[in-house]
Amino acid sequence: MDLDDNPAAPLSDSGNCLKLVLRRPNRSFLTETPVTRPHLSEIAASAWLETCLRKGKTDVQLADLEFKVCCRKASEGFIIELEVERPGAAKVRVPLHCSPLAELARQTADRMVADGLLLAGEVYTYAYEIGEPIIGGFESDSDSLCIDRPFRFRVPMTQLHFVRIPLSQLLSAAKAVGTINGEFPVFFSAGALVKTERFARRGDTLEKPVECGAALIGSLMSCPDSGELGVIITDALEVEAEKQTVASLSYSGHTFTAIQNILRARRKARPELGEQWTGQAHSHPFPPGTCVECEKRPTCSLTSAFLSTDDELWHRSVFARQPWAVCQIYGLNARNESVNELYSSQGGVLRPRGYFALPESESVENLIATTNLATT
Numbered sequence: 001m002d003l004d005d006n007p008a009a010p011l012s013d014s015g016n017c018l019k020l021v022l023r024r025p026n027r028s029f030l031t032e033t034p035v036t037r038p039h040l041s042e043i044a045a046s047a048w049l050e051t052c053l054r055k056g057k058t059d060v061q062l063a064d065l066e067f068k069v070c071c072r073k074a075s076e077g078f079i080i081e082l083e084v085e086r087p088g089a090a091k092v093r094v095p096l097h098c099s100p101l102a103e104l105a106r107q108t109a110d111r112m113v114a115d116g117l118l119l120a121g122e123v124y125t126y127a128y129e130i131g132e133p134i135i136g137g138f139e140s141d142s143d144s145l146c147i148d149r150p151f152r153f154r155v156p157m158t159q160l161h162f163v164r165i166p167l168s169q170l171l172s173a174a175k176a177v178g179t180i181n182g183e184f185p186v187f188f189s190a191g192a193l194v195k196t197e198r199f200a201r202r203g204d205t206l207e208k209p210v211e212c213g214a215a216l217i218g219s220l221m222s223c224p225d226s227g228e229l230g231v232i233i234t235d236a237l238e239v240e241a242e243k244q245t246v247a248s249l250s251y252s253g254h255t256f257t258a259i260q261n262i263l264r265a266r267r268k269a270r271p272e273l274g275e276q277w278t279g280q281a282h283s284h285p286f287p288p289g290t291c292v293e294c295e296k297r298p299t300c301s302l303t304s305a306f307l308s309t310d311d312e313l314w315h316r317s318v319f320a321r322q323p324w325a326v327c328q329i330y331g332l333n334a335r336n337e338s339v340n341e342l343y344s345s346q347g348g349v350l351r352p353r354g355y356f357a358l359p360e361s362e363s364v365e366n367l368i369a370t371t372n373l374a375t376t
């Protein structure tokens with residue numbers, strides 16, 4: 001079987017069958033761009049998380065999975081799905097949403113703006129569409145067709161280390177912060193939360209506020225009872241960025257090396273914790289929008305604890321195919337009060353979500369060390 005021989009090729013041999021089409025709000029055609037396998041990598045990683053890692057199959061690597069993009073006729077139009085073939089398990093299909101391809105749509109629209117075919121800021125919609133060869137391939141209304149040959153993501157990944165702790169044991173000590181709506185659980189020890197906010201907000205009080213950051217260190221856990229995956233964040237490292245402004249934070253090569261060196265030393269000292277770089281935090285030390293003059297200010301729900309386009313791109317490149325990685329943003333609301341929001345990937349898109357606060361980090365680390373039933 002021919003797998004991932006040309007990862008940048010359009011998904012179909014039969015003429016760009018899966019494409020992202022940009023239209024004006026009145027549905028008139030703007031442009032189209034082929035969807036390639038790398039465009040689907042975060043969606044595939046998310047499917048790996050949901051169908052394997054959150055089901056206790058922690059020994060399955062992303063490269064062990066085989067994917068197929070399939071199209072099913074529906075009462076109105078077509079449903080595009082990603083079929084996942086797991087070793088020794090039944091095939092499953094997950095819906096292939098187009099929102100993870102927002103960046104591809106944005107780049108395509110930017111090219112149109114540069115070519116003078118679209119005005120900057122003009123509204124467009126984007127959606128998957130399939131080409132004629134696929135539409136012609138349907139013989140009956142109940143047909144489901146594979147759009148492409150099967151493919152894999154053959155990227156080398158280090159073996160993941162999971163600590164085995166019953167989820168019930170962690171939940172009994174934890175306090176929910178925000179709403180957890182079916183996402184995998186994320187735990188912060190009290191100490192890690194305090195340090196994360198302190199490091200992230202370090203630049204807020206300067207005469208000219210700048211974004212500051214923290215690298216979140218923690219363990220991946222797998223519950224031996226339910227198979228559920230969780231992330232336990234037990235510490236934060238202060239990030240010394242190369243370039244800081246009020247709206248941006250760039251890590252230098254030195255910062256990346258320092259984080260990896262610290263992690264290597266910590267893993268050597270306490271291998272049972274299986275510590276990893278599980279996410280990042282930074283501040284947005286500015287109010288949301290132009291709030292000062294606004295009469296809705298006392299009740300306005302806007303905050304600056306959102307993810308910027310740069311934040312999303314950064315997270316996707318640093319934590320590529322690590323759908324458990326989180327991003328915590330500290331911002332301000334319209335009344336200049338501190339607010340924060342945690343984000344993690346859901347179906348390949350970073351969305352806000354709740355988390356659990358745990359007691360002191362030392363006791364959490366001891367809990368991991370003493371409860372850890374076995375490690376992989």
Ligand SMILES: [Zn+2]
Binds near residue numbers: 248282283307308311
């Ligand atoms: Zn940001």
